[in-house]
Amino acid sequence: NDLALWKQCLLESFGSVTHVVFVIDVCLPLSFHCWLWLCRDNEGKHSMIARTTAKEEFLLKDHDLDERPSALPFIERRNPHARFGSMKLYLKCQVEERAIAIWGSAEDLEKEREGRLAQRVDRKQKKQEKDLKALRKSVLSKGKERRPHQHHYPPDSEVYDKDEDNYTKTCATCGHSVTFEKM
Numbered sequence: 001n002d003l004a005l006w007k008q009c010l011l012e013s014f015g016s017v018t019h020v021v022f023v024i025d026v027c028l029p030l031s032f033h034c035w036l037w038l039c040r041d042n043e044g045k046h047s048m049i050a051r052t053t054a055k056e057e058f059l060l061k062d063h064d065l066d067e068r069p070s071a072l073p074f075i076e077r078r079n080p081h082a083r084f085g086s087m088k089l090y091l092k093c094q095v096e097e098r099a100i101a102i103w104g105s106a107e108d109l110e111k112e113r114e115g116r117l118a119q120r121v122d123r124k125q126k127k128q129e130k131d132l133k134a135l136r137k138s139v140l141s142k143g144k145e146r147r148p149h150q151h152h153y154p155p156d157s158e159v160y161d162k163d164e165d166n167y168t169k170t171c172a173t174c175g176h177s178v179t180f181e182k183m
Contacts, residue, residue, distance in 0.1 A: 048092065049091075050088070051088040051089075052087075060095070060099055072094055072098060075088070154172050168180075
């Protein structure tokens, strides 16, 4: 009896998305009467991954998914975030295989991921240091702003020049002199 249920489950899987698009035979949870539908691993190798997540997590580029050596199969679904267009979903195990084929091994992929993370941290730290330096510079320059000097001319500093017919007075603090005529 279990064999008949298992055959029924397999027949249902032949028309499924995993069979038609991804060419993988997996029992579907549509047949709740089949106890073997556990062969579909929604959390692991049969999970779906969005294009953006695939590019970020596995360090792939658009041409890695679309052209190299053949395009990875995907399904398009309506994006749950309504303001964006439809999203492409890939089978995670196929994306992982493609990433390993490109990077050589899972260890090399992890090394590259760590390297990029270190670069990102360095860039962020340099930007923060640059912003902090600019902030310090602006704060320090505001403290050093020069106030206009108020000249103080004592009344006895006026000196009359008979040849030019004008007066000159000198600031007591800085020595600045001003020449003027009295009417």
